[in-house]
Amino acid sequence: MPPDTIIQDFKRKVCEEIRLEPEGIDRYRVFTPFMFQDGDHLAIVLRHNNGKWVLADEGHTYMHLTYEIDEAAFQRGTRQEVISNALDAFQVNDQDGELLMRIEEGRYGDALFSFIQALIKISDVTYLSRVRVQSTFMEDFDSLMTQTIPANRRTFNWRDAQNDPEGKYLVDCKLNGMEKPIYIFALPNDDKVRDVTIALLNFERWGHKYRSLAIFEDQESVSRKVLSRFSDVCEKQFSSLGANRERITKFIEEAIV
Amino acid sequence: MDFSVILCILPKGKTDEFRFRRHNGKNHEHTNKLERDKMYDYHIHMATERYQQTGWAEDSYAQPTNRYQDFHGALQCMYEDANFILLPNGQIALI
Numbered sequence: 337m338p339p340d341t342i343i344q345d346f347k348r349k350v351c352e353e354i355r356l357e358p359e360g361i362d363r364y365r366v367f368t369p370f371m372f373q374d375g376d377h378l379a380i381v382l383r384h385n386n387g388k389w390v391l392a393d394e395g396h397t398y399m400h401l402t403y404e405i406d407e408a409a410f411q412r413g414t415r416q417e418v419i420s421n422a423l424d425a426f427q428v429n430d431q432d433g434e435l436l437m438r439i440e441e442g443r444y445g446d447a448l449f450s451f452i453q454a455l456i457k458i459s460d461v462t463y464l465s466r467v468r469v470q471s472t473f474m475e476d477f478d479s480l481m482t483q484t485i486p487a488n489r490r491t492f493n494w495r496d497a498q499n500d501p502e503g504k505y506l507v508d509c510k511l512n513g514m515e516k517p518i519y520i521f522a523l524p525n526d527d528k529v530r531d532v533t534i535a536l537l538n539f540e541r542w543g544h545k546y547r548s549l550a551i552f553e554d555q556e557s558v559s560r561k562v563l564s565r566f567s568d569v570c571e572k573q574f575s576s577l578g579a580n581r582e583r584i585t586k587f588i589e590e591a592i593v
Numbered sequence: 594m595d596f597s598v599i600l601c602i603l604p605k606g607k608t609d610e611f612r613f614r615r616h617n618g619k620n621h622e623h624t625n626k627l628e629r630d631k632m633y634d635y636h637i638h639m640a641t642e643r644y645q646q647t648g649w650a651e652d653s654y655a656q657p658t659n660r661y662q663d664f665h666g667a668l669q670c671m672y673e674d675a676n677f678i679l680l681p682n683g684q685i686a687l688i
Binding site: 365371373376377379394395399403 | 595597599609612615617620621622623624625626633638649650652653654655
Protein backbone atom coordinates (compact mmCIF):
# COMPACT_ATOMS: atom_id res chain seq x y z
CA MET A 337 0.00 0.00 0.00
CA PRO A 338 1.51 3.37 -0.94
CA PRO A 339 2.55 5.56 2.01
CA ASP A 340 0.06 8.27 1.03
CA THR A 341 -2.77 5.78 1.30
CA ILE A 342 -1.51 4.60 4.67
CA ILE A 343 -1.40 8.16 5.94
CA GLN A 344 -4.92 8.74 4.65
CA ASP A 345 -6.07 5.64 6.49
CA PHE A 346 -4.37 6.74 9.71
CA LYS A 347 -5.93 10.20 9.53
CA ARG A 348 -9.38 8.93 8.65
CA LYS A 349 -9.34 6.37 11.45
CA VAL A 350 -8.12 8.82 14.07
CA CYS A 351 -10.67 11.43 13.00
CA GLU A 352 -13.50 8.93 13.11
CA GLU A 353 -12.63 7.81 16.61
CA ILE A 354 -12.49 11.29 18.17
CA ARG A 355 -15.73 13.21 18.53
CA LEU A 356 -17.51 15.71 20.77
CA GLU A 357 -21.05 15.48 22.05
CA PRO A 358 -22.71 18.40 23.82
CA GLU A 359 -23.80 17.83 27.41
CA GLY A 360 -25.33 21.15 28.28
CA ILE A 361 -24.17 24.74 28.10
CA ASP A 362 -20.43 25.11 27.35
CA ARG A 363 -19.83 21.45 28.10
CA TYR A 364 -18.94 18.59 25.80
CA ARG A 365 -18.04 14.98 26.34
CA VAL A 366 -14.91 14.01 24.43
CA PHE A 367 -14.90 10.52 22.98
CA THR A 368 -11.54 8.93 22.11
CA PRO A 369 -10.39 5.40 21.33
CA PHE A 370 -8.04 5.34 24.31
CA MET A 371 -8.97 3.06 27.16
CA PHE A 372 -7.87 1.51 30.41
CA GLN A 373 -6.80 -2.12 30.56
CA ASP A 374 -10.34 -3.27 31.34
CA GLY A 375 -11.86 -1.71 28.22
CA ASP A 376 -13.33 1.37 29.90
CA HIS A 377 -12.45 4.43 27.83
CA LEU A 378 -10.86 7.51 29.36
CA ALA A 379 -13.48 9.90 30.73
CA ILE A 380 -12.84 13.39 29.33
CA VAL A 381 -15.02 16.47 29.19
CA LEU A 382 -14.34 19.82 27.57
CA ARG A 383 -15.94 22.63 29.51
CA HIS A 384 -15.78 26.37 29.99
CA ASN A 385 -14.41 27.42 33.36
CA ASN A 386 -13.88 31.04 34.38
CA GLY A 387 -13.36 32.29 30.84
CA LYS A 388 -11.16 29.40 29.75
CA TRP A 389 -11.83 26.11 28.08
CA VAL A 390 -10.45 23.16 30.04
CA LEU A 391 -10.19 19.43 29.59
CA ALA A 392 -11.15 17.54 32.73
CA ASP A 393 -11.53 13.95 33.84
CA GLU A 394 -13.89 14.88 36.72
CA GLY A 395 -12.09 12.50 39.06
CA HIS A 396 -12.62 9.40 36.97
CA THR A 397 -8.97 8.48 36.45
CA TYR A 398 -8.18 8.22 40.16
CA MET A 399 -11.46 6.45 40.80
CA HIS A 400 -10.51 3.92 38.17
CA LEU A 401 -7.13 3.43 39.80
CA THR A 402 -8.84 2.53 43.07
CA TYR A 403 -10.34 -0.54 41.41
CA GLU A 404 -6.83 -2.01 41.59
CA ILE A 405 -4.97 0.00 44.19
CA ASP A 406 -5.87 1.38 47.57
CA GLU A 407 -6.11 5.19 47.38
CA ALA A 408 -3.48 5.70 50.07
CA ALA A 409 -1.02 3.60 48.09
CA PHE A 410 -0.93 5.90 45.08
CA GLN A 411 -0.40 8.93 47.24
CA ARG A 412 3.10 7.89 48.25
CA GLY A 413 6.19 6.06 47.09
CA THR A 414 6.93 5.09 43.49
CA ARG A 415 3.32 5.40 42.36
CA GLN A 416 3.07 8.94 43.64
CA GLU A 417 6.30 9.76 41.84
CA VAL A 418 5.03 8.37 38.53
CA ILE A 419 1.82 10.36 38.87
CA SER A 420 3.64 13.60 39.78
CA ASN A 421 6.03 13.21 36.88
CA ALA A 422 3.18 12.63 34.44
CA LEU A 423 1.33 15.70 35.70
CA ASP A 424 4.46 17.85 35.40
CA ALA A 425 5.51 16.50 32.02
CA PHE A 426 2.15 17.17 30.41
CA GLN A 427 1.20 20.26 32.45
CA VAL A 428 -1.88 18.72 33.93
CA ASN A 429 -3.22 20.02 37.23
CA ASP A 430 -4.58 17.89 40.01
CA GLN A 431 -7.35 19.87 41.67
CA ASP A 432 -8.74 17.89 44.59
CA GLY A 433 -8.48 14.67 42.62
CA GLU A 434 -9.79 16.08 39.36
CA LEU A 435 -7.23 16.23 36.54
CA LEU A 436 -7.44 19.42 34.50
CA MET A 437 -5.71 20.98 31.52
CA ARG A 438 -6.36 24.51 30.38
CA ILE A 439 -6.49 25.13 26.65
CA GLU A 440 -4.02 27.87 25.77
CA GLU A 441 -3.90 29.89 22.57
CA GLY A 442 -6.64 27.82 20.96
CA ARG A 443 -4.47 24.70 20.79
CA TYR A 444 -7.26 22.21 21.42
CA GLY A 445 -5.66 19.29 19.57
CA ASP A 446 -2.30 19.61 21.32
CA ALA A 447 -4.03 19.87 24.66
CA LEU A 448 -6.14 16.78 24.03
CA PHE A 449 -3.19 14.62 23.05
CA SER A 450 -1.14 15.82 26.03
CA PHE A 451 -4.07 15.22 28.36
CA ILE A 452 -4.61 11.72 26.99
CA GLN A 453 -0.92 10.87 27.39
CA ALA A 454 -1.00 12.07 30.99
CA LEU A 455 -4.08 9.99 31.86
CA ILE A 456 -2.60 6.87 30.28
CA LYS A 457 0.71 7.36 32.03
CA ILE A 458 -1.06 7.78 35.36
CA SER A 459 -3.18 4.69 34.82
CA ASP A 460 0.03 2.72 34.21
CA VAL A 461 0.77 2.80 37.95
CA THR A 462 -1.50 -0.22 38.23
CA TYR A 463 1.31 -2.21 36.64
CA LEU A 464 3.43 -1.42 39.70
CA SER A 465 1.04 -3.43 41.83
CA ARG A 466 2.08 -6.90 42.70
CA VAL A 467 -0.04 -9.63 44.08
CA ARG A 468 1.60 -10.24 47.39
CA VAL A 469 1.15 -12.89 49.93
CA GLN A 470 -0.64 -11.30 52.82
CA SER A 471 1.58 -10.35 55.68
CA THR A 472 1.61 -12.59 58.74
CA PHE A 473 2.66 -9.71 60.98
CA MET A 474 -0.40 -9.72 63.24
CA GLU A 475 -0.23 -13.48 63.72
CA ASP A 476 3.48 -13.20 64.47
CA PHE A 477 2.77 -10.46 67.03
CA ASP A 478 0.10 -12.54 68.78
CA SER A 479 2.41 -15.52 68.78
CA LEU A 480 5.30 -13.53 70.32
CA MET A 481 3.09 -12.10 73.06
CA THR A 482 1.73 -15.56 73.85
CA GLN A 483 5.22 -17.05 74.06
CA THR A 484 6.71 -14.21 76.09
CA ILE A 485 3.98 -13.22 78.54
CA PRO A 486 2.27 -15.67 80.93
CA ALA A 487 -1.45 -16.00 80.30
CA ASN A 488 -2.43 -14.43 83.62
CA ARG A 489 -0.35 -11.34 82.85
CA ARG A 490 -1.74 -10.54 79.40
CA THR A 491 -5.00 -9.48 77.83
CA PHE A 492 -5.41 -9.25 74.05
CA ASN A 493 -7.62 -6.51 72.60
CA TRP A 494 -8.01 -4.82 75.96
CA ARG A 495 -10.31 -1.83 76.37
CA ASP A 496 -11.07 0.65 79.13
CA ALA A 497 -14.53 -0.62 80.07
CA GLN A 498 -15.40 2.53 81.98
CA ASN A 499 -14.44 5.21 79.46
CA ASP A 500 -14.70 3.16 76.30
CA PRO A 501 -17.54 0.64 76.68
CA GLU A 502 -17.83 0.20 72.91
CA GLY A 503 -14.17 -0.67 72.52
CA LYS A 504 -13.27 2.00 70.00
CA TYR A 505 -9.73 2.32 71.41
CA LEU A 506 -8.30 -1.14 71.77
CA VAL A 507 -4.90 -2.12 73.09
CA ASP A 508 -3.52 -5.05 71.11
CA CYS A 509 -1.99 -6.59 74.21
CA LYS A 510 -2.03 -5.26 77.77
CA LEU A 511 0.71 -6.46 80.08
CA ASN A 512 -0.56 -6.20 83.63
CA GLY A 513 0.62 -6.99 87.15
CA MET A 514 2.81 -3.91 87.59
CA GLU A 515 2.17 -0.50 89.05
CA LYS A 516 2.08 0.80 85.50
CA PRO A 517 0.79 -1.75 83.00
CA ILE A 518 2.31 -1.75 79.53
CA TYR A 519 0.04 -1.15 76.56
CA ILE A 520 1.56 -2.98 73.59
CA PHE A 521 0.55 -2.17 70.03
CA ALA A 522 1.20 -3.92 66.71
CA LEU A 523 1.44 -1.41 63.86
CA PRO A 524 1.23 -2.74 60.28
CA ASN A 525 0.37 0.50 58.47
CA ASP A 526 -0.31 4.24 58.61
CA ASP A 527 -3.97 3.82 59.44
CA LYS A 528 -3.24 1.75 62.52
CA VAL A 529 -0.56 4.20 63.64
CA ARG A 530 -3.07 7.05 63.40
CA ASP A 531 -5.69 5.08 65.32
CA VAL A 532 -3.24 4.23 68.08
CA THR A 533 -2.10 7.86 68.30
CA ILE A 534 -5.69 8.84 68.99
CA ALA A 535 -6.10 6.00 71.48
CA LEU A 536 -2.98 7.04 73.42
CA LEU A 537 -4.16 10.65 73.53
CA ASN A 538 -7.46 9.45 74.94
CA PHE A 539 -5.75 7.31 77.56
CA GLU A 540 -3.79 10.41 78.65
CA ARG A 541 -6.97 12.42 78.79
CA TRP A 542 -8.66 9.74 80.90
CA GLY A 543 -5.76 9.81 83.37
CA HIS A 544 -4.44 6.32 82.73
CA LYS A 545 -1.13 5.41 84.42
CA TYR A 546 0.67 3.22 81.92
CA ARG A 547 3.69 2.70 79.73
CA SER A 548 3.42 2.21 75.99
CA LEU A 549 5.27 -0.07 73.61
CA ALA A 550 4.86 -0.12 69.83
CA ILE A 551 6.09 -2.77 67.44
CA PHE A 552 6.00 -1.78 63.77
CA GLU A 553 5.74 -4.19 60.88
CA ASP A 554 8.04 -1.78 58.98
CA GLN A 555 8.54 1.60 60.54
CA GLU A 556 10.20 2.93 57.37
CA SER A 557 6.97 2.50 55.43
CA VAL A 558 5.06 4.83 57.75
CA SER A 559 4.74 8.38 56.48
CA ARG A 560 6.86 10.91 58.33
CA LYS A 561 4.05 13.13 59.57
CA VAL A 562 2.09 10.21 60.93
CA LEU A 563 5.19 8.82 62.62
CA SER A 564 6.21 12.13 64.17
CA ARG A 565 2.78 12.62 65.78
CA PHE A 566 2.87 9.08 67.08
CA SER A 567 6.38 9.47 68.52
CA ASP A 568 5.15 12.30 70.75
CA VAL A 569 2.77 10.00 72.60
CA CYS A 570 4.41 6.56 72.50
CA GLU A 571 7.22 5.75 74.91
CA LYS A 572 9.06 2.81 73.36
CA GLN A 573 9.12 1.70 69.73
CA PHE A 574 10.66 -1.16 67.79
CA SER A 575 11.03 -0.57 64.05
CA SER A 576 10.12 -4.14 63.13
CA LEU A 577 9.26 -7.41 64.74
CA GLY A 578 11.42 -9.89 62.89
CA ALA A 579 14.75 -8.16 63.42
CA ASN A 580 14.00 -7.24 67.04
CA ARG A 581 12.46 -10.38 68.40
CA GLU A 582 15.16 -10.87 71.04
CA ARG A 583 15.16 -7.21 72.10
CA ILE A 584 11.37 -7.16 72.39
CA THR A 585 11.42 -10.35 74.43
CA LYS A 586 14.13 -8.96 76.70
CA PHE A 587 12.24 -5.67 77.17
CA ILE A 588 9.05 -7.47 78.13
CA GLU A 589 10.77 -10.00 80.42
CA GLU A 590 12.53 -7.20 82.31
CA ALA A 591 9.23 -5.39 82.67
CA ILE A 592 7.44 -8.46 84.00
CA VAL A 593 9.93 -9.04 86.81
CA MET B 594 -23.20 9.65 36.23
CA ASP B 595 -19.74 8.61 37.44
CA PHE B 596 -19.97 5.86 39.98
CA SER B 597 -19.08 2.22 40.45
CA VAL B 598 -20.68 -0.43 42.64
CA ILE B 599 -18.37 -3.40 42.93
CA LEU B 600 -18.75 -6.92 44.29
CA CYS B 601 -15.39 -8.46 44.99
CA ILE B 602 -13.59 -10.79 47.32
CA LEU B 603 -10.18 -10.71 48.93
CA PRO B 604 -8.81 -14.25 48.48
CA LYS B 605 -7.26 -15.65 51.62
CA GLY B 606 -3.59 -14.88 51.82
CA LYS B 607 -3.69 -12.35 48.98
CA THR B 608 -3.70 -8.56 48.93
CA ASP B 609 -5.52 -8.00 45.61
CA GLU B 610 -9.28 -8.24 45.34
CA PHE B 611 -11.00 -10.32 42.67
CA ARG B 612 -13.90 -8.39 41.13
CA PHE B 613 -16.96 -10.45 40.27
CA ARG B 614 -19.22 -7.70 39.16
CA ARG B 615 -18.99 -3.94 38.64
CA HIS B 616 -21.95 -1.70 37.95
CA ASN B 617 -20.67 1.45 36.27
CA GLY B 618 -22.18 4.79 35.47
CA LYS B 619 -22.52 6.43 32.08
CA ASN B 620 -19.68 8.91 31.84
CA HIS B 621 -17.41 6.90 29.54
CA GLU B 622 -17.54 4.42 26.69
CA HIS B 623 -16.61 0.80 27.11
CA THR B 624 -15.14 -1.61 24.53
CA ASN B 625 -15.15 -5.36 24.90
CA LYS B 626 -11.74 -6.08 23.39
CA LEU B 627 -12.41 -9.70 22.47
CA GLU B 628 -15.89 -9.19 21.06
CA ARG B 629 -14.90 -5.78 19.62
CA ASP B 630 -18.17 -4.13 20.51
CA LYS B 631 -18.38 -0.67 22.00
CA MET B 632 -21.05 0.91 24.16
CA TYR B 633 -21.84 4.29 25.69
CA ASP B 634 -24.40 3.54 28.36
CA TYR B 635 -24.71 2.43 31.97
CA HIS B 636 -22.95 -0.90 31.89
CA ILE B 637 -22.23 -3.93 34.02
CA HIS B 638 -18.79 -5.51 34.09
CA MET B 639 -18.58 -9.18 35.00
CA ALA B 640 -15.75 -11.62 35.59
CA THR B 641 -15.16 -14.11 32.78
CA GLU B 642 -12.71 -16.92 32.22
CA ARG B 643 -11.81 -15.89 28.67
CA TYR B 644 -10.60 -12.41 29.61
CA GLN B 645 -8.51 -13.82 32.43
CA GLN B 646 -6.94 -16.27 30.00
CA THR B 647 -5.89 -13.40 27.74
CA GLY B 648 -4.23 -11.69 30.70
CA TRP B 649 -6.67 -8.81 30.92
CA ALA B 650 -8.55 -7.74 34.04
CA GLU B 651 -11.03 -10.40 35.13
CA ASP B 652 -13.98 -8.01 34.72
CA SER B 653 -13.04 -6.59 31.31
CA TYR B 654 -16.27 -7.82 29.73
CA ALA B 655 -19.32 -5.59 30.12
CA GLN B 656 -22.91 -5.40 28.95
CA PRO B 657 -25.03 -2.26 28.65
CA THR B 658 -27.97 -1.93 30.98
CA ASN B 659 -31.09 0.19 31.44
CA ARG B 660 -31.83 -1.17 34.89
CA TYR B 661 -30.40 1.80 36.78
CA GLN B 662 -29.55 5.44 36.26
CA ASP B 663 -27.83 6.41 39.48
CA PHE B 664 -25.72 5.01 42.28
CA HIS B 665 -28.66 3.88 44.41
CA GLY B 666 -30.25 2.11 41.48
CA ALA B 667 -26.97 0.41 40.68
CA LEU B 668 -26.64 -0.73 44.28
CA GLN B 669 -30.17 -2.12 44.27
CA CYS B 670 -29.39 -3.89 41.03
CA MET B 671 -26.32 -5.44 42.62
CA TYR B 672 -28.39 -6.68 45.54
CA GLU B 673 -30.73 -8.41 43.13
CA ASP B 674 -28.08 -9.80 40.78
CA ALA B 675 -25.88 -11.15 43.56
CA ASN B 676 -28.75 -12.49 45.66
CA PHE B 677 -28.05 -10.34 48.67
CA ILE B 678 -30.34 -10.97 51.61
CA LEU B 679 -30.85 -7.64 53.33
CA LEU B 680 -31.44 -7.82 57.05
CA PRO B 681 -34.27 -5.72 58.42
CA ASN B 682 -32.81 -2.64 60.12
CA GLY B 683 -29.35 -3.74 59.01
CA GLN B 684 -28.06 -0.17 58.80
CA ILE B 685 -27.14 1.64 61.98
CA ALA B 686 -28.92 5.00 62.07
CA LEU B 687 -26.74 8.09 61.77
CA ILE B 688 -28.66 9.87 64.51
